[in-house]
Amino acid sequence: MALYALLKAMQVGEGDEVVMPAFTCVVVPNAVLYAGATARYVDIDAKTLNPSLEAIEAAVTEQTKVILVQNTFGLSTEVDRIAAFARERGIRTIEDCTHGFGGTFGGRPNGTWSDAAFYSTQWNKPFSTGLGGFAVVKDPVLRERLEAVNRELIRPGRRQAAMLGLLVRVKSALVNDTTYWPALRAYRALSRRGLVLGSSTGGEVSSTEMPEAYFRGAAAVQAAVGLRALAKLDALSARRRENGLRYNEWMCARGYFNYPDEVLPDHGFLKFPVFVRDRAAFLERAEHAKVQLGDWFCSMLHPVEGDLSPWGLDADHFPVARKAAAAILNLPTDTADPERVLAFLEREEGELVGESAFPGISSTAMG
Known part of the structure; x- marks a missing residue:
């Protein structure tokens, strides 16, 4: 927006x-x-x-x-x-x-x-x-x-503000390593049906038509939530960076995707990408192990699957992005227990894709 x-x-x-x-x-x-x-x-x-x-x-x-x-x-x-x-x-x-x-x-x-x-x-x-x-x-x-x-923004109504406040409280109180996966599935299903406020409306992530209430402004409750979150940002950013560097070291030592040294000083590590052979099976094992993996950018235009031509994108013209989206998952960097994540990776190391995932491919451009 x-x-x-x-x-x-x-x-x-x-x-x-x-x-x-x-x-x-x-x-x-x-x-x-x-x-x-x-x-x-x-x-x-x-x-x-x-x-x-x-x-x-x-x-x-x-x-x-x-x-x-x-x-x-x-x-x-x-x-x-x-x-x-x-x-x-x-x-x-x-x-x-x-x-x-x-x-x-x-x-x-x-x-x-x-x-x-x-x-x-x-x-x-x-x-x-x-x-x-x-x-x-x-x-x-x-x-x-x-x-x-x-000045054209649509002001959120009382119902939207109340629902958002409820979602914030529920997430804070109930979402943890045990409940993460079922809560994520439930939230996404409900948001697609418009029953709760989702990160984006169903139409916004499934078609090229602008949703009716797309240009919506913020509610007062969001300012209060944001101020509380900002107070924790420095500590959380430090944890993300520490964990991201730890993951990068682990990946580099074993020949999996890792970032080159020259970009590390500027990396905030909101997530850490990992590439796997069978994404569905890997996610299932992560859920069983209570490891909160993310699935950001599992499509070149996340989360759209299949035909991307309505957005003017031909996947074959962008081989690096296509291969990355086909195999990517994301490691959590805000975790207080990165060793648990690394232990899971060690158990499942046979499912990881090495640095050779993108052999001989250079970046290209195409409209």
Whole structure:
């Protein structure tokens, strides 16, 4: 929603292109489509899971109005170079910091290198207000336009606010290692049916049509929840980073996917990606072991399965993203017991895919 507001404020519309990764959540290209523009996709680099500057350069056309610079799982890469490249060509940049709040790139907070940035405060993000997000802009003129767009926001009613408050209390009191998996299934099923407030509406993650109540504002209860979460952010960020580095060391020693040393100082490790041979079987074993694995980006346009052509994406043109999405799961980095996660990985090591998962593949771009 914040991305949609930014695009409207930047006057992005019909005939314009927005460059973005072919490895993201479907709500990102949907915001572009809702604004009337076209998504132009870029493959990801196999070592960082982010697009490289080289791939982005190859994707830019005369119609490019915006480049989205995605922070994936807590990692931003080449943001300074991408922003400089865009400025030279009169192209706006927006940092997708839905995974990146509280982290840094090059000693500066994520979201401060580009013309604007948007952040998510939904469940399991760096800090949470239950649902929602926000945008940050630098340009005073753009800020005025954004404020004008925001006057169109639909204010949440009492029912939505009460339901959100209830969900926050339930999650805090009842979700733990034992209840995580059944609670996750129940929540997703209910949110798809519109019976509870989900991270996104069913239509927003299943079609290209803008849902009726898509452009909804925040409720007061979310501010209170967010302030409590922010008070814990520094400690939680430190834990995520410590656990992420521990996982990276374990993976590197055994020849599985790991991040190169040069990007580690800028990684916030919201999640840690792991690639497996049989995802369904691996998830079943994780549930039995009470390990809270995540399934983010199990599709190139998560969580859409199958035909991605309504979003203008041909999976065969983006081999790294396609292979990553086919095998990825996410390790929890906010856990107080990372050794339990590593013990599970050791037991199931035969199911892990090695660094050769992406042999001889380089990033490409295609609209």
